[in-house]
Amino acid sequence: MKAACWMGRNTVEVHEVPDPRILNARDAVVRITSTAICGSDLHLYDGYVPTMKKGDILGHEFMGEVVEVGPQVSTLKVGDRVVVPFPIACGNCGSCANGMYSVCENSNPNAGMAEKLMGHSPSGIFGYSHMLGGYPGGQAQYARVPFADVGPIKIEDDLPDEKVLFLSDILPTGWMGAEMCDIKPGDTIAVWGAGPVGQFAVASAYLMGAERVIAIDRFPYRLRKAAQAGAQTLDYEEVNVLEALREMTAGRGPDACIDAVGMEAHHPVAAVHAYDRTRQAARMETERPHALREAIMACRNGGTVSVVGVYGGLLDKFPMGALMNRSLTLKAGQCHVQRYTRPLLERIRNGDIDPSFVISHRMRLEDAPRGYEMFKNKQDECNKIVLSAV
Structure with missing residues (x-):
């Protein structure tokens, strides 16, 4: 598959990388239809977030179609359309039980790295350094979604991607x-x-x-x-x-x-x-x-x-x-996204807010390197870039 990869400070390249696969019974694989470049991604691009490695797949705002589910995922099925929250949360720990999903106690396999800088580890995050889990991100054609029975929210109507994509993070x-x-x-x-x-x-x-x-x-x-x-x-x-x-x-x-x-x-x-x-x-x-x-x-x-x-x-x-x-x-705090996705989806359905108003540019995944440069340098009044991965 194609993916936008961090290749060093101020360098993003689109490469062919191995397709993701199910690694845990609670995983799902999502074929990504829309993804976005976030202002937080620019901190990675500029080299200010430690523990990035050459070739890491970027991106934490994405949605798409479920193409495979692990045997313990009962909340999703192949063909479901989902938005994926950027914090990875187990749903079972004390933090998740209190709705504090971005400080999940079980989703960062590299917790020791984060503890050296932060005292305790927050949750794992898609595409956001090895200190926060080393998870491949969503600026790609496919992504593995851990704890898929907890994070993704199904979009069961005809709302277009651009109205619901930002439930993943910024809204x-x-x-x-x-x-x-x-x-x-x-x-x-x-x-x-x-x-x-x-x-x-x-x-x-x-x-x-x-x-x-x-x-x-x-x-x-x-x-x-x-x-x-x-x-x-x-x-x-x-x-x-x-x-x-x-x-x-x-x-x-x-x-x-x-x-x-x-x-x-x-x-x-x-x-x-x-x-x-x-x-x-x-x-x-x-x-x-x-x-x-x-x-x-x-x-x-x-x-x-x-x-x-x-x-x-x-x-x-x-x-x-x-x-x-x-x-x-x-x-x-990093946002406890899973706490807000359903009530905010209802507000979108009710017409209280149309999140697509922030979008200024639409590009293909292959254009991600140009998108990063444009977004960083505020070229062409760049406010928000959505990448199509299909």
Whole structure:
């Protein structure tokens, strides 16, 4: 089969690789119809996530048709159309029992590698380094899906791929980012990052009852998308964000702040950006946490900072004093996708949201190398790329 493979920093190539096969009685094999390039994939592409190996198959947002099931999979059959969540979860451990699927205790066979960096291991993730399981990803024609009786959600109607594909990751991630804000009527929510996750966080916050959502970014086309989802917008290269948010909230600050950026944030002040970029390049820290620092400083006293942007390890100059002295609550996590797929599917069916609005480019799997370069460099107003694997 063909697959998009990580071949080193800033290098993705499409190669012929062996077809996946059933390795465990709870496995399924899915013929992939649609897959996507995620902003989180760019952290791999840029070389900031450790334990990648040359030839690793990328991709954690995918859906398709079941073509084979293991003998212990009773929830799926050959021919079922499914969306596959990016966290791999067993469904039996204490974390899964509490709906915390992205910290499944049984799905990462390389847990010891993650424990050295994180203390405890999160779940395995498709196509996202050997530290997180070494599982081949979904930017391919086929994928093996472990614990297939737990993760995939069947799509039993004629909804097109583009309306349901993002149930695999970014729609539930944006939703969870808003949910962690504990939104109440009248609340003002600020969202750092107006990429697809930020755009879904904006839409989710309004669905949860926020009165006002403010999106912060520097790319006009992304800010336009956020505005179409209902947000007021701030271009952080044009205004001082902290001052602007104080003015917009009568000096209080937003009730909650969502970091939808993560480890490769950009800062408009060249010297500040250079500080973290240099330390990151020298592996003295793994993050450029400009958005997180700013979200903490902007949030009102007693408010909540919600982090769904991906971080990999260690950061510098974390404003712990602000967090502690101002009674802020910090909530964070990889999305527990399986918790949200069914209720969000119902919202899609009911017309509450059409997730396809984030798509800007459609390509074939063979075009993945060009797609990565386009997405990284924000060429042609690239917001979200969907790859067809058929």
